[in-house]
Amino acid sequence: GENVEQHPSTLSVQEGDSAVIKCTYSDSASNYFPWYKQELGKRPQLIIDIRSNVGEKKDQRIAVTLNKTAKHFSLHITETQPEDSAVYFCAASKGSNYQLIWGAGTKLIIKP
Amino acid sequence: GAGVSQSPSNKVTEKGKDVELRCDPISGHTALYWYRQRLGQGLEFLIYFQGNSAPDKSGLPSDRFSAERTGESVSTLTIQRTQQEDSAVYLCASSKNRDRINYGYTFGSGTRLTVV
Numbered sequence: 001g002e003n004v005e006q007h008p009s010t011l012s013v014q015e016g017d018s019a020v021i022k023c024t025y026s027d028s029a030s031n032y033f034p035w036y037k038q039e040l041g042k043r044p045q046l047i048i049d050i051r052s053n054v055g056e057k058k059d060q061r062i063a064v065t066l067n068k069t070a071k072h073f074s075l076h077i078t079e080t081q082p083e084d085s086a087v088y089f090c091a092a093s094k095g096s097n098y099q100l101i102w103g104a105g106t107k108l109i110i111k112p
Numbered sequence: 113g114a115g116v117s118q119s120p121s122n123k124v125t126e127k128g129k130d131v132e133l134r135c136d137p138i139s140g141h142t143a144l145y146w147y148r149q150r151l152g153q154g155l156e157f158l159i160y161f162q163g164n165s166a167p168d169k170s171g172l173p174s175d176r177f178s179a180e181r182t183g184e185s186v187s188t189l190t191i192q193r194t195q196q197e198d199s200a201v202y203l204c205a206s207s208k209n210r211d212r213i214n215y216g217y218t219f220g221s222g223t224r225l226t227v228v
Binding site: 031032034042043044045046049089093094095096098099100102103104105 | 143145154155157160162168203207209212213214216217218219220221222
């Protein structure tokens with residue numbers, strides 16, 4: 001079955017710098033890749049997603065890139081701010097099975 | 113409703129008691145998922161309902177756990193004879209997945225279960 005690996009488990013960056021979180025997946029049939037942000041004590045919330053027919057998607061300071069050949073996708077956050085501090089989860093799924101397979105999460109710490 | 117609603121938001125129960133957690137998904141969402149999240153940990157899949165298909169129960173950790181959903185409406189997760197290791201936040205999510213197209217999940221705010 002599908003397996004999603006996420007790195008790093010913790011990432012500390014200076015405010016204003018960029019942050020990159022990477023995920024790899026094992027099932028080449030996967031075609032949907034969302035990213036979720038979970039602030040302390042809150043529910044996970046979808047921040048951006050990408051489908052396999054595109055290689056990159058941007059929304060203001062966040063972007064996701066997908067490399068289908070290498071089976072990996074990444075979340076990029078530019079000009080990081082204190083409110084970006086949270087745990088970020090990646091996930092993957094395919095049309096024949098609607099279940100998301102989750103990465104283990106990355107704790108992003110923004111240093112002032 | 114506008115979002116996924118879970119109740120209660122907090123539940124403290126004595127070891128050995130049964131508890132029932134409720135999830136009201138977004139209207140029209142065909143899929144409903146239950147997850148468990150221990151403090152500082154990731155999302156542990158429990159059970160998945162998709163429309164009128166048989167649920168995927170592969171994540172339930174023991175036979176003390178069960179869940180029901182009637183059609184595409186409310187779901188209840190029941191934990192019998194609770195143990196201290198059941199203490200966690202139980203998250204419900206729903207999605208409008210259909211026609212082999214995946215969509216993101218919308219999560220409820222969770223039920224924080226504490227077994228004492």
